[in-house]
Amino acid sequence: MNVELISIGDELLIGQTVNTNAAWMGAEFSLRGGNVVHTTVIQDTEEAIIDAVDRALTRVDVVILTGGLGPTKDDITKHTLCKYFNTELEINRDVLEHVKSFFTSRGKEMLDVNVQQAALPKKASILKNDVGTASGMWFEQDGKVLISLPGVPYEMKYLMNRWIFDKLGKQFPMTAIYHQTMHIQGLGESFLAERIEDIENEMRQENIGLAFLPSPGQLRLRFTSEVNPENKELIAGFMRQIEERLPRYVYGRGKEQLNQVVGELLASRKATIGTVESCTGGSLATEIVGVPGSSAYFEGSFITYSYDLKESLAGVSMADIKKHGAVSEEVVLQMARGGQKMLGVDYCLAASGIAGPGGATPGKPVGTVWIAMASPEKVIAKKFLFGDHRERNIRKTVLTALNLLRCELLEL
């Protein structure tokens, strides 16, 4: 199945928005056995839309348009598609009901322009959008499929996952690729490559692909092969080998995320957690509560940006702050211990560092971060040197702290 993506919108052409929709679809289709062979970004004009659709339908089986379906006047996709497929708009009662309830459930009044979102091309099958008011539209012509979706990533993904991948799978044969992923924290790409070089060589001999996909503070390993039971076994074996070799670094597989893994460990031990944060400014807590149901173990946090609050909330000695600086082993240990006591939690993570761009002092460059963990048995602190980039430093601190806790909970 060959697919072409057409994104409509000036905001993409003038670079105000990066085309992450195309990347997401490309990745999803490639995992499911579809083949994105062409992606295009065009202007929001009838001429550009008709030209792009016309060309696309000559070269692929499936054309997916995104964008240009909002309620405001600058969106002309729907009208253009009516013209192209020689059909007309009619109010779809189900959609109208849905749009109405979408607004009433939010205590908002429905406007005329919203009613128009229920006006849809007669010839299209309608894909119900439960998370927004712009429906998906599915056209067929001469054995080819054209799908029009809203450009909002969240709504586009919902419609793809809820309806479209299934429907396409029934209509077109897809040669799926088997793949598995593994998640690693605390080990950089080249260090990991060195540690598993022998395993990677064995994999190559078995025609199993291995990709390193780094992001700030963590790394995904992706294993790919043709689909057959033998390959599944082989990949499972290689994954076990890596996990057994690097238990402090491998924290999960597939859709597992570090905050979930840690959350499940805490929940299963009926343990509670809190944080005391300086440079991360709440990001560590945000990550922990990013898991639905985290209230079972997360109690609360202090964000102690100022010296005064480090002292008054977490009980850090002002003399130690002045002597060693706020970014120091002494201070971060006291933050973790103080938080454990004052928040009344079993485990407390604390972080104090220089996220940048400012704040460096002699001997403490931007990227210096102290992380501490207090458990019922002990309190430990570690120093890290991350890098120059504020957001990446914060992200790395968050993931490193969570992995420190994971290793403690698993006694690794």
Add this chain to the structure above:
Amino acid sequence: MNVELISIGDELLIGQTVNTNAAWMGAEFSLRGGNVVHTTVIQDTEEAIIDAVDRALTRVDVVILTGGLGPTKDDITKHTLCKYFNTELEINRDVLEHVKSFFTSRGKEMLDVNVQQAALPKKASILKNDVGTASGMWFEQDGKVLISLPGVPYEMKYLMNRWIFDKLGKQFPMTAIYHQTMHIQGLGESFLAERIEDIENEMRQENIGLAFLPSPGQLRLRFTSEVNPENKELIAGFMRQIEERLPRYVYGRGKEQLNQVVGELLASRKATIGTVESCTGGSLATEIVGVPGSSAYFEGSFITYSYDLKESLAGVSMADIKKHGAVSEEVVLQMARGGQKMLGVDYCLAASGIAGPGGATPGKPVGTVWIAMASPEKVIAKKFLFGDHRERNIRKTVLTALNLLRCELLEL
């Protein structure tokens, strides 16, 4: 000057890489007066390249290809362009010297494939790449220009900035598009459209474009026109009209972000801020400290996820929590007041809500959020009904709270 971008490479089509090159070029051209009207991503095959180039040269003045110039075998752009422009490769001595010194200066050995990087099309002007080994190539035909560049963002940007923008500027009159953006919080797309319908109609009569660009909890308005002093005046006037009509919603222009706007207001008043967070779990603090230099006004926060910490840290009455629930006006007002006192800050924002997916109770569906703000003069609370989606609810709560504070600081 109309421009089309063609990016070559499977890594873009399968979503392993996001096409940030296209976004960067779109933004740069739009600032300099070029008009990117079409961007395409294609496979690394002769057929796809020739087809895309052929089509592009019919519709624009300038075609820029990126990617497919590396030393490995899967890159065929150079050979395909020779075929297309009916020319052949020859070794360029200057480039060969440059490639050699590129390797020797890094203490690396030069391979045969690297020598081939100095083999370049006779008909092309060569654009020297001081930061890599793949040269840029500039072809001209029938008054149109085709430029081929390496896909590595750093090298592509170097060649654009060093040679190409200047060369293009001499050859083509650039009709810059003038654009401005305005940021809005607290008013949905259709409600905004209704409130400014008359202004939008006036703009249309003046040939000024208006686009609505929504994201969770906020919305950008983009104004576009041809560049001339009259249009600048007109757009400035329309923007002022909208700001004057909707001062509680319009929070900034251009690159301004809500956390910066609020931060500057706090800094200029030498006021301090803290937060007491429940459903947002630290996201509000994270947003505030996302501004470098925020330590000038941000003191710290309580994250009070549990009832006990709401009581012990922020001094919320346990009786009120039990009577009204944690998501209630009474509790959120006490959180804001308690935080203001215990954190010792001038302003305190508090939020308590049901982010979802669980936690709904009769009369309090998922998406119910109470936000409070304590100022030196008063404390107020407002109730919001956001939606079903956890992360979006948290994001909307954060932006809504910051805008509430902005309105207070500006006495709106």
